[in-house]
Structure formats: C-alpha cells, structure tokens
Amino acid sequence: MTSIEIPIRDKSFVIETGKMARQADGSTVLKYGDTFVLATAVASKTERVGIDFFPLTIDYLEKTYSAGKIPGGFFKREGRQSEKETLTSRLIDRPIRPMFPKGFKCETQGIVMVLSFGDENTSDIMGITGVSTSMMISDIPFNGPISGVRVGRLNGEFIIFPDLDESEDIDMDLIVAGTDDAVMMVEGMAGEASESDFLEAIDLAHEQIKKLNAMQRELRDKVGKPKREVVDVAIDDGIRAKVDELATPKITEAIKIADKLQREDAVSYTHL
Known part of the structure; x- marks a missing residue:
C-alpha cells in the first residue's frame, strides 16, 4: 500500500492506494x-463505434x-440513488469530463463510495479529487490532475x-475545482458578498487545490501505470471551413431568437 499525506487545518488529508x-484500472481511498x-x-479496452461523444x-x-x-423497515437493501447522490455525481462529472483527450471513446466509469461519514462535510468534494487521482494512476488517458x-x-x-x-453559521459556501493553471468550476451559495471577497475565496481554494494536485502527481510517480495511446481523429481543414461557412451565419441568427421553442427549432433546422 502506498499513501501520501498533507495537513489541512488540524487534520491530515490522506490519499492511499x-x-x-x-x-480496477485505478483505485484510491481518501481520508x-x-x-x-x-x-x-x-x-473498457475497446472503443464504442459510431458515437460522437465521450x-x-x-x-x-x-x-x-x-x-x-442500516435501513429501517422490512427491506434492508438500499434502493436507487437519492437526489443528493445524483446531484453530487453531476458535481463530480462537470470538472472531470473536460480532462480527457479528444478521440478517446472507451466506456469509462468513475465510482465514488462513502465508506465512513464523519463531521467533516467533505465527502462530495473528496469525490472530485478521488476520481482524478484514480484516473491519474490508471492507464486511462487523463489530462489531470484536478482537485x-x-x-x-x-x-x-x-x-x-x-x-x-x-457550516451552520457560514454566510458563504463555495465549491471550487481546478487544475494548477485554471479554475474549472465554481458552485455554491452566499449572502451578500463583494467581488473582492468572492475572488479571495477562489484564490484561497486554488492554493489548496495546487497542494492536492501535487499529492496526485507524487502518487502517480510512485505507482502510476503507463497510459494507453489515443489516436486523435483529424478533421480536414477544408471540411471544417465549409461547415463554418454554411452553419455559422444560420446559428448566429438562430440564437438571437428570444422565444425558447422557436430558438430550439431554428437551431435544429441548422443541423440539417
């Protein structure tokens, strides 16, 4: 077992594998x-054929x-995902999805399971760092890290x-995800806050993100697998220019339509 540890406030943040x-191709436990x-x-080891999405x-x-x-009642088996679990899955997905290379079309899964829930209120945020770290040490192509x-x-x-x-007394609660160079996602809630306060919160989060990203790179250097090769499908410049010539004016006019349904119809006709 290999682990990396750093102090955050008065506790230790640990990533082990x-x-x-x-x-699994990559797995980590975050504490x-x-x-x-x-x-x-x-x-999966083979790409899905005939799809235009990841x-x-x-x-x-x-x-x-x-x-x-344990669940109460007669049935002890847990049911489908709760609304919070679904929303947290999307929260993790949003900053992770753009980090994969273009042309990679293999079925990919990132699963986050809470093994122990303390009073730290961090399991959802740890999921972002955990999935990124697991991708980093696996053979799956991934342009991380992200935390x-x-x-x-x-x-x-x-x-x-x-x-x-x-959390019961805070008047600003932000979730920030990013790489060393950029902030990829900001979500949260707040009372009245000045622009300078908002930027200060993001800067503080980004400094901590860099430390978590450094942990991921250190773990990858110790136990990471060689990455698979991805063949990027090149698009002919002539085709790209022709599509731009035909579609750009129509889409530009379509998105100016104020009515939502009419706008959607206009955009869909443009695709034809």
Whole structure:
C-alpha cells in the first residue's frame, strides 16, 4: 500500500492506494478526519463505434453503513440513488469530463463510495479529487490532475473544508475545482458578498487545490501505470471551413431568437 499525506487545518488529508479495489484500472481511498471515501476508475479496452461523444459515467454513492446505520423497515437493501447522490455525481462529472483527450471513446466509469461519514462535510468534494487521482494512476488517458475544495466564510474569515457545525453559521459556501493553471468550476451559495471577497475565496481554494494536485502527481510517480495511446481523429481543414461557412451565419441568427421553442427549432433546422 502506498499513501501520501498533507495537513489541512488540524487534520491530515490522506490519499492511499493498493489496498482496496485492486482489480480496477485505478483505485484510491481518501481520508480526512473520520470521513473515508473509495474512488475507482475503470475503462473498457475497446472503443464504442459510431458515437460522437465521450461515454463517461460518474456515480456517487452514500451507504447508510457509512454513518453506522442500516435501513429501517422490512427491506434492508438500499434502493436507487437519492437526489443528493445524483446531484453530487453531476458535481463530480462537470470538472472531470473536460480532462480527457479528444478521440478517446472507451466506456469509462468513475465510482465514488462513502465508506465512513464523519463531521467533516467533505465527502462530495473528496469525490472530485478521488476520481482524478484514480484516473491519474490508471492507464486511462487523463489530462489531470484536478482537485476540489470547499471554502466557507465564518465571521468574516475564510476557512477550508468547514465541518458540519461550522457550516451552520457560514454566510458563504463555495465549491471550487481546478487544475494548477485554471479554475474549472465554481458552485455554491452566499449572502451578500463583494467581488473582492468572492475572488479571495477562489484564490484561497486554488492554493489548496495546487497542494492536492501535487499529492496526485507524487502518487502517480510512485505507482502510476503507463497510459494507453489515443489516436486523435483529424478533421480536414477544408471540411471544417465549409461547415463554418454554411452553419455559422444560420446559428448566429438562430440564437438571437428570444422565444425558447422557436430558438430550439431554428437551431435544429441548422443541423440539417
């Protein structure tokens, strides 16, 4: 088993691999306080033929045993994903999806499972970092790393990874994901906040993101697998220019239509 550890506030943030889900292309366990998250990455060896999109699936799962409970009632088996799990899956998907190279069309899955839920309020954010790390150490082509950080403002001061008690009193709650060079996603809620406060929160999150990204690179250097080769499908410049000539004026006019249904119809006719 290989692990990397850094301090965040008064706790240790740990990424380890080699102990669980070893048959996956890449798997990691992230630990922060009493919150443990398992993230796995798997991709098929052959590409799907005839598709024009990247078939990526991200699932975030919270099991009741992670909180030391079992479902009540006659049926003890857990059902389908809750609304929170679905929304968190999308939260993880958004910054992860653009990091794959063009031309990669293999079925790919990133699964995040909460093994233990403490009072750190970070399992969803750890999912972003976990999936990225699992992709990094696998043979799946991935232009990472990317990490996620939650920032809260409590009594006028910004804090990283506010816990459940602190989250009740914060007046700004931001989720930031990014690479070393750019912020890929910002989500959250806040009361009144100035532009300078908002930028300060993002800058603080980005500094922490760089540290988490460095952990991922260090783990990749220790246990990472050689990456698969991806053949990028080149588009003829003449075809690109012709499509641009024919479609750009029509799409430009279509998106100016104020009515939503009429605009959608105009755009769909442009595709024809």
